[in-house]
Amino acid sequence: MATALVTGPTAGIGRAFADKLALEGYDLVLVARDEERLKDVAAEITKLHGVACEVLAADLTDPEQLAVVERRFADGPIEVLVNNAGFGQKKPFWANTIEQEEQQLDLLVRVVLRLTHAAVLPMIERGSGAVVNVSSVAGFVPRGTYAAHKAWVTSFSSGLAIELHAKGVAVMALAPGFVHTEFHARMGMDKSSIPSFMWLDATDLVDEAWKDLMQGKAVSVPSWRYKLIVAGARFIPRSLIARVSTLGLDGRRRG
Numbered sequence: 001m002a003t004a005l006v007t008g009p010t011a012g013i014g015r016a017f018a019d020k021l022a023l024e025g026y027d028l029v030l031v032a033r034d035e036e037r038l039k040d041v042a043a044e045i046t047k048l049h050g051v052a053c054e055v056l057a058a059d060l061t062d063p064e065q066l067a068v069v070e071r072r073f074a075d076g077p078i079e080v081l082v083n084n085a086g087f088g089q090k091k092p093f094w095a096n097t098i099e100q101e102e103q104q105l106d107l108l109v110r111v112v113l114r115l116t117h118a119a120v121l122p123m124i125e126r127g128s129g130a131v132v133n134v135s136s137v138a139g140f141v142p143r144g145t146y147a148a149h150k151a152w153v154t155s156f157s158s159g160l161a162i163e164l165h166a167k168g169v170a171v172m173a174l175a176p177g178f179v180h181t182e183f184h185a186r187m188g189m190d191k192s193s194i195p196s197f198m199w200l201d202a203t204d205l206v207d208e209a210w211k212d213l214m215q216g217k218a219v220s221v222p223s224w225r226y227k228l229i230v231a232g233a234r235f236i237p238r239s240l241i242a243r244v245s246t247l248g249l250d251g252r253r254r255g
């Protein structure tokens, strides 16, 4: 049976990916920090879908723990990698410590770079495989360092998709809008300021992303409303984008 590795599968979008991949018949390697929670998710998924789940507890921002996850790609074939683990900062760049900023840069960029590198080499040798890098629609608008990191994820993934297509390896950036997960509570964000029509369901998001991956898309923007927002973003005045992009954020950011 084919195997998929998902980072951040204990909640939100990562959990929806783990369920989708299990439904598609993949055995799973599940990577996150909280080992007990990982084991619970693994047991649940095995019970629900009858696939094998391997638990790899790691803080991906720790270089040594990241190296253990990278080595997993050499230990046995991984056909699908979902680089999903991530977090946001409530405060603006200047109000965070440089260590907090570097931790975010590490998880959203460095980890994606290194795990993609570890994954695609054996995929190229086998002539098959897929990498989904979870980005964000935030990457299409100016919204601090988080948006800058996600812009990198989208640019990196869509460029690599073109280069690896002929080698039988699919790469796709998934750019969600607001999704109901633990993300906003973890960053202490006030969700009430975001209109209800802007929220997406993680399972629907992943179903649409999976269809896009199967169709060979390099960038997936699930739901018509976010497709419109992304298409229109370049025509909307930057002042309006800046105002909308402060929704739910720390007051200091609204200036």
Ligand SMILES: NC(=O)c1ccc[n+]([C@@H]2O[C@H](COP(=O)([O-])OP(=O)(O)OC[C@H]3O[C@@H](n4cnc5c(N)ncnc54)[C@H](OP(=O)(O)O)[C@@H]3O)[C@@H](O)[C@H]2O)c1
Residues within 6 Å of the ligand: 007, 008, 009, 010, 011, 012, 013, 014, 031, 032, 033, 034, 035, 037, 058, 059, 060, 061, 084, 085, 086, 087, 088, 107, 134, 135, 136, 137, 175, 176, 177, 178, 179, 180, 181, 182, 183, 184, 186
């Ligand atoms: N929710 C949204 O509105 C939204 C929108 C656009 C993009 N995204 C992106 O979607 C991805 C998933 O977000 P989500 O909303 O599903 O978040 P979530 O519900 O908060 O889940 C985050 C997952 O990542 C894991 N994780 C966090 N830090 C980690 C670390 N240092 N090492 C290993 N695992 C770590 C968490 O497990 P542990 O805490 O146990 O490590 C958890 O499983 C992120 O890349 C996020 O930027 C989210």
